[in-house]
Amino acid sequence: MASEIEVIGWAARDTLGHMAPITFSRRALGPRDVKFFIKFCGVCHSDWTVISGEVYNPTFPVVPGHEIVGVVDEVGSEVTKFKVGDHAAVSAYVNSCGSCRDCERKLPQHCKGKVRVYDSVNPADGLRTYGGYSNLMVVDESFCLVLPKNLPLDGAAPLLCAGATVWSPMKRYGMGKNGDRFGVVGLGGLGHIALKFAKALGMHATVISTSPAKEKMAREELGADNFIVSKDTKQMEEAAGTLDFIIDTVSGIHPLDPLMNLLAPQGKFIFVGVGLGKLQIDSLPMCFGGTSIGSSCIASQEELQEMLDFCGEKNLVCTIEKIPIDYINEAFKRMLKGDVHFRFVIDVGNTLKPQN
Ligand code: NAP
Ligand code: ZN
Secondary structure: OOOOEEEEEEEEOOOOOOOEEEEEEOOOOOOEEEOOOOOOOOOOOHHHHHOOOOOOOOOOEEEOOOOOOEEEEEEEEOOOOOOOOOEEEOOEEEEOHHHHHHHHOOOHHHOOOOOOOOOOOOOOOOEOOOOOEEEEEEEEEEHHHEEOOOOOOOHHHHHHHHHHHHHHHHHHHOOOOOEEEEEEEEOOOOHHHHHHHHHHOOOEEEEEEEEEEHHHHHHHHHOOOOOEEEHHHHHHHHOOOOOOEEOOOOOOOOOOOOOOOOOOEEEEEEEOOOOOOOOOOOOHHHHHHHOOOOOOOOOOOOHHHHHHHHHHHHOOOOOEEEEEEEHHHHHHHHHHHOOOEEEEEEEEEHOOOOOO
């Protein structure tokens, strides 16, 4: 049997989340595998959520990173979608059981046997999974996306989670069909790409933010039609009943009734943040308005590919701050303060080097 491949990366060793270099192994190329050199990896708030132990106890060391793009170096004998030199991408999971109802319905992101791209064990090889803060990926082609070649690799990286997570509910709830009025809460990694998608889908787009300083960027760089400061009750009241859809990307507990109040009758509120705890919402205005609440978890492989193809057609990528790998500890600190414009992307290809 071919021997495993040595990979270099950066890992957290405990829930303090300090990142430092590591070496680990990935499986040797199998017939259905794609091997690619990772060029860029986005830094998602969920990377921090996992390593800090906010939602469950991870098994350390954890090499985070689920917004992974690179250039194909080698393909297995049965691979059909890729050839050497193609641009490839991987999102938050790299395997699923393939036989449960969720897999049959092409919803592997909900499969109980889903293998996360990091902090899982992949039954395909028995190895622990490690994410994209590393130099090389080996993945079954069913979980590898074709990245349109016209897209710059750095700006495309965060599409693999930030983009996918907001694209999925946009499609599932049919947003953008009738010149809908859309609102996004929280202008971070997920929020800013939701805003770009909303405009590309022809919607009227409002940002609801805690940060007045983001208004200029939201309007001038991202095309927002309206900007509401959520702490300003007058602004919130003036916008009551105006939005058909809201995607809430906030990462912490925050009041929901003032946001629900922005919905037009039969409007839909979808939250994707993972740190919201138990939801508290006044039911009576919901009932009278016939409004709904939903949520969403990443995206299916089909939705991921559809979203990347859409971005290829529209030449649409994320607005990013490119950083060297050794800036990652500072990047986490800044992201937690909301100080990022709008997604950190690690320049893995140029800055991740073997340690002496
Ligand atoms: P991010 O870049 O940190 O952006 C979150 C934004 O929410 C901030 O920029 C800030 O925007 C606002 N915010 C943060 N804390 C707040 C608070 N306490 N109250 C009100 N507003 C607050 O994070 P992200 O990477 O976009 O991720 C957003 C959330 O989605 C995280 O919880 C992440 O774990 C989760 N996530 C979920 C999925 C999924 O599949 N469901 C996938 C990826 C990420 P303003 O300054 O504009 O207010
Ligand atoms: Zn993510």
